[in-house]
Amino acid sequence: RKEVEQDPGPFNVPEGATVAFNCTYSNSASQSFFWYRQDCRKEPKLLMSVYSSGNEDGRFTAQLNRASQYISLLIRDSKLSDSATYLCVVILGGSYIPTFGRGTSLIVHP
Amino acid sequence: DAGITQSPRHKVTETGTPVTLRCHQTENHRYMYWYRQDPGHGLRLIHYSYGVKDTDKGEVSDGYSVSRSKTEDFLLTLESATSSQTSVYFCAISNRDRDSYEQYFGPGTRLTVT
Numbered sequence: 001r002k003e004v005e006q007d008p009g010p011f012n013v014p015e016g017a018t019v020a021f022n023c024t025y026s027n028s029a030s031q032s033f034f035w036y037r038q039d040c041r042k043e044p045k046l047l048m049s050v051y052s053s054g055n056e057d058g059r060f061t062a063q064l065n066r067a068s069q070y071i072s073l074l075i076r077d078s079k080l081s082d083s084a085t086y087l088c089v090v091i092l093g094g095s096y097i098p099t100f101g102r103g104t105s106l107i108v109h110p
Numbered sequence: 111d112a113g114i115t116q117s118p119r120h121k122v123t124e125t126g127t128p129v130t131l132r133c134h135q136t137e138n139h140r141y142m143y144w145y146r147q148d149p150g151h152g153l154r155l156i157h158y159s160y161g162v163k164d165t166d167k168g169e170v171s172d173g174y175s176v177s178r179s180k181t182e183d184f185l186l187t188l189e190s191a192t193s194s195q196t197s198v199y200f201c202a203i204s205n206r207d208r209d210s211y212e213q214y215f216g217p218g219t220r221l222t223v224t
Contacts, residue, residue: 043200
């Protein structure tokens, strides 16, 4: 089993839709969690950190479920510009080595 | 955007030739990383550095070496390039502080080994 697993998609949604991605991790000692966004042929960029209490940034909401070992990303009111690959990142406690998921592809169409 | 540059941005080389990729940062971050990204594999860590002259291997380090003689530069060398090393290479930096951790990536180097 891979350490960090994501559904590769693609998730194909119309503008304005709400879409959610999950990411599961295998190591219960994982302590830090992030979502990155990567546009085609570009570098990954940090979208948001994921805190234990959950956090929101505009249309984006991230949540952590430690009991079931997954994190989620919810995007409300999808825009065409949200089309990208979303990477889940997990870091073990005491480590500075991140483990990346393979990413989930989102396509928002008119 | 974080000050990270990579050079060259594109390179085509022949099998068996040595290749060096450079990552340069202006952020004075302690940690630097080299990744490769291939379809179906996502980002895979090659080597990383946790300080000047302090480096360690990642999950796909075979065929690669690194050097970090100063904070701002992290070099990745392919001693004898092979076609399996055709990939997009990303450098990243971070400055872990307490429980805060974020990585910033360079624009990538697209390497083709023929």
